[in-house]
Amino acid sequence: MQFFGGTEISPSPPVPTASGNNGNMMYIFNRNGVCLLYREWNRPLKTLSSQQDHKLMFGLLFSLKSLTAKMDPTSAEKGNLGVPQLPGQGCSFHSFRTNTYKLSFMESPSGIKLILVTHPRTGDLRDSLKYIYNLYVEYVVKNPLYTPGTPIRSELFNKTVDQYVRGLGTELAVMLCKKPSYVCVLAD
Amino acid sequence: MAPAAPKSGDVIFASVDRVNAELFTLTYGAIVRQLITDLEEVEEVNKQLDQMGYNIGVRLVDEFLAKSSVSMCVDFRETADVIAKVGFKMFLGVTASVTNWDAEGTTCSLILEDNPLVDFVELPDTCQGLHYCNILSGVVRGALEMLRVALPEVFKQLRLIRAKEVEEVSMKTEVTWLRDMLRGDDVFELQVKLLKQVPEEYPYKDDE
Numbered sequence: 231m232q233f234f235g236g237t238e239i240s241p242s243p244p245v246p247t248a249s250g251n252n253g254n255m256m257y258i259f260n261r262n263g264v265c266l267l268y269r270e271w272n273r274p275l276k277t278l279s280s281q282q283d284h285k286l287m288f289g290l291l292f293s294l295k296s297l298t299a300k301m302d303p304t305s306a307e308k309g310n311l312g313v314p315q316l317p318g319q320g321c322s323f324h325s326f327r328t329n330t331y332k333l334s335f336m337e338s339p340s341g342i343k344l345i346l347v348t349h350p351r352t353g354d355l356r357d358s359l360k361y362i363y364n365l366y367v368e369y370v371v372k373n374p375l376y377t378p379g380t381p382i383r384s385e386l387f388n389k390t391v392d393q394y395v396r397g398l399g400t401e402l403a404v405m406l407c408k409k410p411s412y413v414c415v416l417a418d
Numbered sequence: 419m420a421p422a423a424p425k426s427g428d429v430i431f432a433s434v435d436r437v438n439a440e441l442f443t444l445t446y447g448a449i450v451r452q453l454i455t456d457l458e459e460v461e462e463v464n465k466q467l468d469q470m471g472y473n474i475g476v477r478l479v480d481e482f483l484a485k486s487s488v489s490m491c492v493d494f495r496e497t498a499d500v501i502a503k504v505g506f507k508m509f510l511g512v513t514a515s516v517t518n519w520d521a522e523g524t525t526c527s528l529i530l531e532d533n534p535l536v537d538f539v540e541l542p543d544t545c546q547g548l549h550y551c552n553i554l555s556g557v558v559r560g561a562l563e564m565l566r567v568a569l570p571e572v573f574k575q576l577r578l579i580r581a582k583e584v585e586e587v588s589m590k591t592e593v594t595w596l597r598d599m600l601r602g603d604d605v606f607e608l609q610v611k612l613l614k615q616v617p618e619e620y621p622y623k624d625d626e
Contacts, residue, residue, distance in 0.1 A: 338480065338483045338484075339483055339488075339489070339490040339491075339565055340479050340480055340483055340564045340565055341564070342480065360484075360487070363480075363483075363484050364484045364485075366480070366484075367480050367481045367484040367485075371477045371480045371481060372477070372481070378476055378477060
């Protein structure tokens with residue numbers, strides 16, 4: 231008997247390379263818009279200067295957060311459009327996906343915003359972002375030589391984050407490699 | 419996966435690395451004694467302790483948020499509760515209780531019956547004006563300033579009139595000691611008053 235396996239119609243994006251680094255870029259902002267950290271692992275195309283890039287990213291998130299909170303169909307309070315929502319009210323967005331990348335976002339109540347841009351088939355990264363926030367606390371906040379509100383210059387933190395994000399990538403690569411095998415089994 | 423539910427203070431206290439309580443108490447005592455020797459004026463020492471606490475609080479808030487996964491508090495009451503139940507428990511190992519709310523909900527008292535900083539301490543007559551635990555008031559003030567909270571109704575009206583867009587606000591508070599066990603009272607009472615909410619503006623100007 232022959233089954234037509236569930237082959238995917240749309241071409242899937244290339245599987246991450248052997249180096250396994252799934253993450254493309256990472257940003258950390260504080261509440262004043264200062265970019266505390268920018269890490270880049272895989273970014274073939276750069277169109278803006280880094281300052282403009284950071285401003286764009288921060289502005290995007292500011293607007294998106296505001297928009298998602300306003301559009302919440304379950305919230306009782308409807309403020310005027312254009313007046314930013316107060317934190318703690320309304321929901322906050324946590325990711326968006328295009329066909330070439332997925333952007334995951336997490337904001338702490340103290341204003342630290344973590345953004346991770348990855349491969350589009352990445353799952354929910356909220357727990358990973360939480361883990362990176364914990365790393366930030368351990369390596370950056372607890373460092374007495376670090377002044378809060380300035381860009382992070384800690385080799386140890388960079389290395390740990392790189393390692394962790396690389397670890398995320400290998401999980402995804404394994405998952406993607408498994409998928410085609412289902413298709414093989416079904417075909418006769 | 420939904421984010422994890424906020425953990426209670428006991429659970430986090432049990433899971434973090436802890437230091438010997440006596441070491442902590444004696445180190446703090448040494449700091450205060452050195453400050454008194456260096457600065458001599460009791461008021462100066464109080465101010466310095468408060469400033470040290472502020473610097474600690476500004477960093478402590480991130481650690482608190484990372485370990486306890488509490489979501490943003492909707493109003494000041496909830497904030498005070500979280501500080502007392504989760505915050506104090508997590509860092510000092512003692513639970514505080516929240517009382518004496520005023521009519522508007524902007525002032526409250528945190529009561530500490532047990533305070534690890536003051537084990538073995540007795541204030542001599544030469545240091546009568548000293549707030550020995552003033553570092554704690556600085557910590558609370560610093561931590562709250564980094565957080566944002568919903569504004570009470572009256573401020574919401576004012577904001578709608580303003581032309582500029584405002585982002586989240588930070589809390590400016592005044593934290594003072596009402597009762598102090600080292601001075602003969604039965605508990606430590608810390609009064610937290612919400613002074614004002616400083617709106618923070620969108621940092622990038624449109625024309626840049």
